[in-house]
Amino acid sequence: MRSSQTYQPGVPAWLIPIAVVAAAVVLLPLVGMLARLPMGQFLSLITSVPSLEALRLSLITASSAAVLCVLLGVPLAVTLVRIEFPGRQLARAFVLLPLVLPPVVGGLALLYTFGRRGVVGAPLSAVGIDIAFSTIAVVLAQIFVSMPFVVITIESALLSMGTKYEIAAASLGASPWRSLLMVTVPSLMPAILSGGILAFARSLGEFGATITFAGSLQGVTRTLPLEIYLQREADPDAAIALSVLLVLIAVVIVASVYRLPARYRGLRP
Amino acid sequence: MKRWPALTAAALLLAGASGCGGSGNAADRGSGDSHSALRVFAAASLTATFTELADVYEQENPGTTVELNFAGSSDLVSQIQEGAPADVIATADEPNMTRLTDEDLLAEAPQVFVTNSLTIAVAPGNPLGISGLSDLAAEDITTVVCAVQVPCGTASAQLLDRAGVEVSPVSEENAVTGVLSKVATGQADAGLVYTTDAAAEGSGVQAVDLPESASVLNRYPISALQAAADPEAAAEFVDFILADSARGVFDEAGFGVP
Known part of the structure; x- marks a missing residue:
């Protein structure tokens, strides 16, 4: 303890037991779940047709949502940070709203907007386009809950980066468009990647907005979390096996986000 | 400094992901003396009728409070199997109740009190x-x-x-x-x-x-639990639900007679 305190001034030893408790709060439930995992049947449970369909649907929808979140979220973050306009602070607050909103509330909001009787859904339905109960509804719900992760990551990166390189580029005669593509976006790459991965992770775990807005049908809208919730009723072993699978995917994702900045450290200005 | 955007976002990710889940279905009915509180686990479709009947029961038995926990029958049975403290259980179907019978967790053979179509x-x-x-x-x-x-x-x-x-x-x-x-x-x-x-x-x-x-009728069974804190009170509540006086409330809600 003493030697570590010499290296890390300001870290008292009593912090460590508290840290252990904090880690236990997160890790113990995972251990508890693993203890119930039917090891012998794990493979057969996660490779059943409904499980594989749910996994396939989850991977497809979550990656689509992540890509769309980046394509839409980067311009949004740049606008919010770099362009002065009235009500900017308010706009930033609203963009982050899905973070604190219970997902089921998001689902209701989407339902009353894109549902058959919604403001946008009703005219679409009149021309034969129904979003509710479709895979598009799943992706929409995921984009709704995941967008703030991209925006917040890009915002932080833009703020810590400052504008000196863009100013330099402009003084050398670069157009705003060229400066964005050649200077801003390349320096944002680590943030874009980690933001995209976080959006993917959040989309993969999305449950409340999906079940409220998109419903639950195998191969169409029943993603992994919905399949787990349903299996819990009939086959708890299958629910545990699928939960462990989801945890494994999440661990890989979180680990890759933590590694990203280090990997890109040399490339950053 | 370079790491913090990703870390903040990761922290927020966890905060956001925890937003859904808990359905908060435990309806505490007064916080009276725990010895006189009867804990009744009932299927979600019984919410309106059991809430009304619990009020009647409390009026008829001063000093007793009824604590109701409503959830899907499968969830209720799982909760009891995992050791949740309960005195009485009423499920929306017989297969779920059988899971409790099989583990000898019931104080008596379950009795069907209503049907639903x-x-x-x-x-x-x-x-x-x-x-x-x-x-x-x-x-x-x-x-x-x-x-x-x-x-x-x-x-x-x-x-x-x-x-x-x-x-x-x-x-x-x-x-x-x-x-x-x-x-x-x-x-x-x-x-x-x-x-x-x-x-x-x-x-x-x-x-x-x-x-x-x-x-195709769903039959709703009710039973006192082996682990009931006050077995007599639990059995009494079961009798109260099975009695003719409770019938009117179930009829009005659209439940059938078994």
Whole structure:
């Protein structure tokens, strides 16, 4: 303890037991779940047709949502940070709203907007386009809950980066468009990647907005979390096996986000 | 400094992901002396009737408070199997109760106190003129049902099977409340729900009578639990639910006589 305190001034030893408790709060439930995992049947449970369909649907929808979140979220973050306009602070607050909103509330909001009787859904339905109960509804719900992760990551990166390189580029005669593509976006790459991965992770775990807005049908809208919730009723072993699978995917994702900045450290200005 | 954007976002990710989940279904009814509190676990479809009957029971038995915990029958049984403290359990189907009988967790043989049948829920006024199960097979009618993994879905599948009607639902919900809300919000044209759910005040749907639904009934059993803190009080509450005096409340809600 003493030697570590010499290296890390300001870290008292009593912090460590508290840290252990904090880690236990997160890790113990995972251990508890693993203890119930039917090891012998794990493979057969996660490779059943409904499980594989749910996994396939989850991977497809979550990656689509992540890509769309980046394509839409980067311009949004740049606008919010770099362009002065009235009500900017308010706009930033609203963009982050899905973070604190219970997902089921998001689902209701989407339902009353894109549902058959919604403001946008009703005219679409009149021309034969129904979003509710479709895979598009799943992706929409995921984009709704995941967008703030991209925006917040890009915002932080833009703020810590400052504008000196863009100013330099402009003084050398670069157009705003060229400066964005050649200077801003390349320096944002680590943030874009980690933001995209976080959006993917959040989309993969999305449950409340999906079940409220998109419903639950195998191969169409029943993603992994919905399949787990349903299996819990009939086959708890299958629910545990699928939960462990989801945890494994999440661990890989979180680990890759933590590694990203280090990997890109040399490339950053 | 370079790491913090990703770390902040990761922290927020965890905070956001925890947003859903807990359905907060424990309805505490007063915080009286724990020795005189009766803990009753009841199926979600019994919410209105059991809340009303618990009030009556408390008035008839001064000093006793009834704590109600409503959830899906499968969840309630799992909670009890995992050691949740309960005195009485009432489920919406017999297979779930059997899980408790099999583990010797009940104080007595369960007794069926009501039955529930299925009906077609449609928008108020029935704008599409849906009159029976065969209409649900039409391609331009969006139908929602419960998934076969839950009691209302098992009953729905049986009913459709017996009627020889093949339906391609747009969604298979986890709970009857999911079916109700999809119909009430206009997302779906029709849904198979329990008669009592469609009849409930403020359900936002209209029921289409199904004569054939009498052939597929969900039977609701009730029993005191082996681990009841006060076995006598638990048995007394079970008798109260089975008595004729409780019948009126169940009749009014649309439950059938077993």
